[in-house]
Amino acid sequence: MFSEPDKQGYEEVLEVLLGEKALKNSKLTANNLGGTQRMFYELYKNMSSTKVRSDVLIFIHGYAYTFDDELKAIIDLKKLFIDNHESPIEHILFVSWPASSSLVPMTYFDDKAASINSGTSLVRMFYFYTQFLKDIFSHKDLKPCNQHIHLMTHSMGNRVLQSMLYSLKKENVLRVIDQVLLLNADVSYKVFDDAENSFNKLPLLANKVSIYLNRKDAILGISQFTKNILTPRLGKNGPSNIEHFKDIVSIVDCTFIENDLKNTFKFEFGNHWGYLSSSQAQDDILQTLNGVDRNLITNRIKNNEYTFTIISE
Numbered sequence: 021m022f023s024e025p026d027k028q029g030y031e032e033v034l035e036v037l038l039g040e041k042a043l044k045n046s047k048l049t050a051n052n053l054g055g056t057q058r059m060f061y062e063l064y065k066n067m068s069s070t071k072v073r074s075d076v077l078i079f080i081h082g083y084a085y086t087f088d089d090e091l092k093a094i095i096d097l098k099k100l101f102i103d104n105h106e107s108p109i110e111h112i113l114f115v116s117w118p119a120s121s122s123l124v125p126m127t128y129f130d131d132k133a134a135s136i137n138s139g140t141s142l143v144r145m146f147y148f149y150t151q152f153l154k155d156i157f158s159h160k161d162l163k164p165c166n167q168h169i170h171l172m173t174h175s176m177g178n179r180v181l182q183s184m185l186y187s188l189k190k191e192n193v194l195r196v197i198d199q200v201l202l203l204n205a206d207v208s209y210k211v212f213d214d215a216e217n218s219f220n221k222l223p224l225l226a227n228k229v230s231i232y233l234n235r236k237d238a239i240l241g242i243s244q245f246t247k248n249i250l251t252p253r254l255g256k257n258g259p260s261n262i263e264h265f266k267d268i269v270s271i272v273d274c275t276f277i278e279n280d281l282k283n284t285f286k287f288e289f290g291n292h293w294g295y296l297s298s299s300q301a302q303d304d305i306l307q308t309l310n311g312v313d314r315n316l317i318t319n320r321i322k323n324n325e326y327t328f329t330i331i332s333e
Contacts, residue, residue, distance in 0.1 A: 024055035024148075030155035033061050034162070043161055056148045063111060064156070068165035073108035075168040075198075075309070077101055080115045080142075082175025083206065090116055096296055101309075108168070108310055115142065117180055139183020146184065150194050168198035170309055171226070175239070175292065178205035178254070185218040188225075197226035199309055204234060204255035204292050206243050212259045212269070223268045230308050232294065232301070233258050235275040239292040258327075266326040270314050273329040277301050300330050 032048055039046035053061055067074045081093055094114050101109035156162055173181045181202075200222055205211075211219035222229050233255050240256040262269045274294045279287045282297040294301035300319060307317045320328040 025053075025057065030057060030060070030152045033057050033152070034156055034159060036061065037064075037156070037162060038159070041161065056145065056152070060149065060152045064165060066111065067167040068163075073167065073310075074110040074165075075108045075170060076111045076113060077109045077309075078113045078115060078169065078171045080117070080171075080173040080177035080180050082177045082204075090114070100295075100302060104306070106306055106310075109170070115177075115180070117141075117177075139180050139185075139187065142180060142184040143187045146188070147192075150192075150196065153194070153196065168311075169196060170199040170201070171197050172201040172203065172295075173205065174203040174295065175255070176206045178202055178207045182207055182211060182218045185221050188221055190221060190224060193221055193224040195225060195227065198228070198311070200226040200229045201232060201305060201308065202230065202254065203232045203295050204237055204240060205231065205253065206240055207254050209252040209254050209257045210260045211254055212262050212265060220265075223265050227268070228308075228314075229265075229269045230272055230314075231255075231259065231269065232272045232274055232305075234277075234291045234294060235273070236291040239290045262326065269326060271327040272304060272320075273323075273327070274298070274301050274304075275329070276332070277330055278332065300332070304330050 033053060035044060035046045036048050036050055036053065038044035039048060050058065050061060063076060067076070077097070079093075079097060081090060094112070097112055097114070101107045101112065157164060171181075207219075208216070210216055212222075214220055231254065235256060237253075237256045240253040244250060244253050244256065258271050258273075259269075262271075275291075277294055277298040277300045279291075279294075279297040280299055281302075282293070287293055287297040295305060303319065304317060308314075314326075314328065315322065317328070319331055321331055322328055
């Protein structure tokens with residue numbers, strides 16, 4: 021996915037697109053493109069070929085994933101977001117990072133280190149993408165496709181995102197994401213504080229940010245009390261303070277959802293995978309991705325201006 025051709029930049033993509041529109045004579049074709057050149061080219065072509073929603077979902081998985089787990093997760097995501105006619109998602113970019121294959125506690129620290137290192141690849145892709153936008157849409161005859169890109173992170177996948185955000189300078193952040201969904205995030209509850217200098221950049225990157233938490237999340241409880249020096253986790257306790265981000269950031273409490281889709285011991289005890297185990301959580305997520313105003317999303321109770329609780333129908 022990140023293997024790049026020797027020639028950097030997206031001038032050749034621009035040349036191919038202009039050639040396809042008969043705006044320039046060129047011998048280059050899509051077959052000459054490689055790496056993110058080819059990926060961004062194909063996404064742009066697919067997303068701009070329709071007037072209906074053809075959104076992209078970038079998904080970052082969590083802790084203790086084998087390669088087989090990743091394949092199963094891709095299938096689950098395809099069923100939920102691509103095969104579902106209520107979903108605006110047509111393309112999924114699955115960010116694979118080297119998480120350990122065991123739930124044995126010591127592997128947590130291996131995954132923690134790997135998540136930090138993997139954030140550098142995400143930074144690289146972000147800068148490639150913003151360069152693509154600048155190179156392509158600098159030409160007056162090429163227009164944005166008017167579709168959306170969303171970002172969803174689960175559990176320790178939020179640590180990968182945090183590593184990326186650490187590396188971004190605020191002056192270089194472009195608002196290229198529509199919805200960011202932070203699911204059961206295994207990061208400190210203080211990540212939105214200015215002193216952390218990480219998630220406080222999300223409002224610069226995205227139009228809306230939703231924090232999905234579960235106060236009964238046993239996995240994050242274990243994380244807090246055994247591996248993070250009693251530091252409350254964002255996906256269990258919520259953020260310390262987002263008052264200055266309240267117009268953009270929403271907190272969605274999933275504590276009372278039912279695990280009606282997957283009710284094995286892992287899902288019932290863990291309360292950590294609501295996006296897979298609960299139709300209520302899935303329905304809320306789909307409405308969020310469809311851009312429904314947070315005050316109009318069904319089966320929610322409004323607790324305050326930016327905090328909501330999912331309830332049974």
